[in-house]
Amino acid sequence: MSPLLDPDDGLGPPLDWQGKPVxxxxxxxxxxxxxxxxxxxxxxxxxxRARRVERFLRGNRDLADQYxxxxxxxxxAGAARHCNLFRLPPMLDDPEPEVRAMATLRLPEERIRDxxxxxxxxxxxxxxxxxxxxxxxxxxxDSAYMVRLTAVRRMPPELLPxxxxxxxxxxxxxxxxRIDLRALPDMAFDPDPLVRRAVAERLMPDQLVxxxxxSDFRVRFCVAERIVExxxxxxxxxxxxxxxxxxxxxxxxxxxLASRLASPVSYPVSHLRLVAPEPDSSPSxxxxxx
Numbered sequence: 306m307s308p309l310l311d312p313d314d315g316l317g318p319p320l321d322w323q324g325k326p327v328x329x330x331x332x333x334x335x336x337x338x339x340x341x342x343x344x345x346x347x348x349x350x351x352x353x354r355a356r357r358v359e360r361f362l363r364g365n366r367d368l369a370d371q372y373x374x375x376x377x378x379x380x381x382a383g384a385a386r387h388c389n390l391f392r393l394p395p396m397l398d399d400p401e402p403e404v405r406a407m408a409t410l411r412l413p414e415e416r417i418r419d420x421x422x423x424x425x426x427x428x429x430x431x432x433x434x435x436x437x438x439x440x441x442x443x444x445x446x447d448s449a450y451m452v453r454l455t456a457v458r459r460m461p462p463e464l465l466p467x468x469x470x471x472x473x474x475x476x477x478x479x480x481x482x483r484i485d486l487r488a489l490p491d492m493a494f495d496p497d498p499l500v501r502r503a504v505a506e507r508l509m510p511d512q513l514v515x516x517x518x519x520s521d522f523r524v525r526f527c528v529a530e531r532i533v534e535x536x537x538x539x540x541x542x543x544x545x546x547x548x549x550x551x552x553x554x555x556x557x558x559x560x561x562l563a564s565r566l567a568s569p570v571s572y573p574v575s576h577l578r579l580v581a582p583e584p585d586s587s588p589s590x591x592x593x594x595x
Contacts (some may be wrong), residue, residue, distance in 0.1 A: 319346040322377035
């Protein structure tokens with residue numbers, strides 16, 4: 306069945322953008338209606354419901370150019386999605402942000418660089434999702450975290466050190482996932498544990514010793530999964546049993562290290578938690594001391 310002829314989608318009675326009933330006989334597209342290419346309440350350019358407008362334009366793309374100056378912004382936004390690209394540049398100045406955002410998503414990058422400074426957040430998000438390289442630099446100081454987040458997902462890794470102290474943890478998580486490995490150790494002490502876990506998931510195994518004493522169980526567990534086997538002894542007395550077990554299993558799988566599990570005295574001193582020895586109160590030790 307054609308999507309234009311689907312049963313009513315439950316969006317309510319067909320009214321136009323001014324709240325008046327939609328009447329097919331008053332529409333300029335009556336011929337299209339008779340051909341089954343539109344249907345009142347389902348796919349209609351006069352309907353106030355954006356979904357019904359979109360269905361009409363999707364089935365009649367050649368008519369989109371005619372509606373770029375329609376007084377109803379939902380119609381203009383839908384037309385901007387389907388119109389000829391050469392008709393789109395003026396839509397970047399449309400008073401409605403939804404229309405500007407749609408034009409931003411479709412036009413070539415060189416035409417939309419100024420849109421990263423738009424007054425509307427959604428338009429700036431659209432621009433950040435299309436721009437690349439240094440054109441994204443204005444976005445890293447944007448007041449809206451979603452603009453910064455969108456930019457961080459796209460900008461070159463060499464620019465990401467500029468964003469590693471972003472105030473939003475979600476943005477910093479994406480920095481940790483994409484930043485050059487040479488700059489990653491600097492994020493190992495981020496105040497947010499989920500950021501530190503993202504660091505632990507990428508840090509070179511021999512650098513994970515920086516995080517064996519992390520305060521968060523999830524971070525230390527990730528360390529236990531990835532750290533080089535020689536450094537696992539530091540996790541044998543971790544407060545969490547799951548981490549101790551994982552460290553023990555990985556050590557046991559390495560023949561050169563497995564024998565040291567039964568001989569604590571053979572652990573490297575640097576890997577032991579130094580604890581002051583308790584005084585020996587037995588008589589023999591007292592006599593020996595004399």
